[in-house]
């Protein structure tokens with residue numbers, strides 16, 4: 001049967017199980033938007049292409065299925081660069097379709113032409129410029145395969161207009177269903193080697209102060225249950241990085257929470273004092289290690305990852321295990337059970353009581369609210385956490401509010417925390433929350449955003465209202481680019497340079513209402529709970545709460561840049577009692 | 580090249596799919612780190628679906644290991660090998676046009692004989708010569724031609740294959 005490029009694209013996307021596409025049309029992609037009308041796939045029309053990219057990411061984070069974005073050529077493709085880079089650094093499976101000028105015009109500086117595959121080469125796992133309509137089914141099949149297997153990541157497919165234009169004979173070809181992939185250079189190793197697993201198990205059996213350092217790979221590999229089984233079998237503590245919040249339940253007695261620059265004291269210090277880091281799907285990011293040469297100086301390292309390029313990149317691994325981290329953990333469980341038959345694990349009671357001593361001495365801490373102050377952001381988050389369903393999905397922006405959200409929320413389920421960890425993209429929260437809601441319509445989705453971040457992408461609330469994706473947004477409005485302000489306060493002698501925003505400008509309540517959302521302003525602590533309860537009851541439109549928070553509040557604990565994790569600073573009040 | 584200098588040069592042989600844009604992907608990984616590619620030779624292999632890229636790059640060993648791992652992640656890269664001069668056979672081709680008056684051609688001819696080079700073209704006041712050989716031999720030849728005045732010169736960059744086993 002004859003088909004054409006545009007029709008074939010729709011059929012290919014449907015065959016991959018795509019249910020929703022986030023996008024915005026334009027000249028070069030026009031021929032594809034026509035057959036879209038007849039497709040059962042849902043299209044969410046965004047207000048800015050960056051929003052489409054982050055929505056596709058949010059969808060992928062929440063559902064585990066690849067997110068799909070579709071935009072036109074030139075400026076639309078360049079608007080997609082930030083989400084692609086974001087997805088690249090956080091290993092998010094994404095397929096992005098871009099329109100391109102007609103084949104004959106490529107390289108002529110045609111209207112809305114840019115070298116999309118050239119520009120996105122460094123921010124995609126792979127990209128394709130399709131030159132022959134008949135390649136479309138195979139390329140789309142390959143694109144989803146590459147995006148979702150091995151270490152997941154974004155894949156871009158650039159489609160010149162002529163090959164999808166039904167009026168062009170070049171776009172017609174004999175339809176086919178692709179079978180398999182001809183990708184001789186792509187063969188990710190999934191099965192871990194048994195010798196490596198045995199070597200790792202042996203190290204664990206000798207260790208007196210082991211810590212499981214779990215990262216985003218746990219969620220990508222759908223390994224949360226396996227991780228829990230391993231931790232309980234070993235009776236070993238788990239730290240969950242910013243990318244793996246929820247990958248091990250916060251309410252579990254073995255959970256130490258988030259390590260790193262703004263991690264809690266115990267998670268930071270447990271890694272630092274450990275004699276064995278059982279690293280599962282984590283990559284020794286500089287925000288976790290602090291100064292690398294002083295990171296966990298007494299620890300041996302087991303490093304399990306699907307991407308061998310991570311081994312020895314930052315930290316030498318005594319045992320590196322390449323493969324899917326879920327299979328690795330399952331292998332470790334079997335190996336440990338065998339070894340346990342021959343002898344018990346060492347006595348770790350001293351280490352355990354050291355760890356619980358830290359937990360008692362240095363819990364997360366903030367000074368209670370005082371008359372005349374703005375709301376305590378930590379208090380707002382505690383209330384939001386306690387008054388929202390246990391399986392609420394939280395998407396966050398980047399800054400102080402992100403760190404507080406990660407610290408104060410209790411993530412007891414996987415895939416409930418969505419954030420931009422690697423790229424640190426301000427403006428991520430609102431569109432990512434919308435994408436998550438599109439994938440998980442029955443769940444409550446809160447975006448926790450900063451006033452700075454919110455101003456970068458809030459226009460997507462129009463999309464949310466229009467598409468009936470009723471997310472809720474908590475703007476922690478401190479009137480500042482707060483995280484930058486904090487650094488200027490602490491490391492630039494309180495010389496504040498270009499960090500002040502106006503808490504009243506824009507008027508967030510009016511702005512929300514103008515976009516068809518419910519807008520609520522909260523200034524006093526006693527208004528916090530009623531506002532949250534009201535927001536949680538509204539399900540027919542998005543809600544924005546403008547929480548007026550205290551501008552001078554800082555995020556603690558903190559490992560200053562260039563310092564080792566041994567130099568972690570706790571809240572000044574706690575610091576005073578620490579000799 | 581002194582020894583320390585030598586340490587920094589590494590030869591990578593990369594087998595890639597013979598597709599548009601692949602060279603840019605490979606080169607991009609060096610460029611983003613600010614590593615200079617010293618020489619580069621690309622051509623299809625005995626199988627037209629694949630090309631073989633020989634890259635000589637000026638970089639310390641530790642960062643090189645990272646680049647190699649990143650190269651390996653490129654979807655179109657099939658295989659990567661680092662070849663050390665000790666266990667490989669290396670060849671490079673150079674062609675050069677040298678300024679030389681008829682009366683002095685004999686001096687060039689001497690060099691051509693010593694190096695087993697070839698004369699490709701002769702003009703009234705210039706000669707074109709070529710030499711293929713190990714990169715060091717090619718460099719020696721180039722150095723000796725230089726005093727005559729080099730008008731034009733092109734080296735291909737080296738290509739290399741693993742030495743054969745004799746045990």
Ligand SMILES: Cc1ncc(C[n+]2csc(CCOP(=O)(O)OP(=O)(O)O)c2C)c(N)n1
Nearest residue numbers: 399400401426450451452453480481482483
């Ligand atoms: C696109 C982008 N630009 C700049 C930055 C640098 N940056 C990191 S946090 C931050 C401040 C964010 O301000 P806000 O959203 O108000 O959050 P707060 O820290 O006040 O909670 C800035 C400017 C960034 N991460 N992303």
Ligand SMILES: [Mg+2]
Nearest residue numbers: 450451480482
């Ligand atoms: Mg702010």
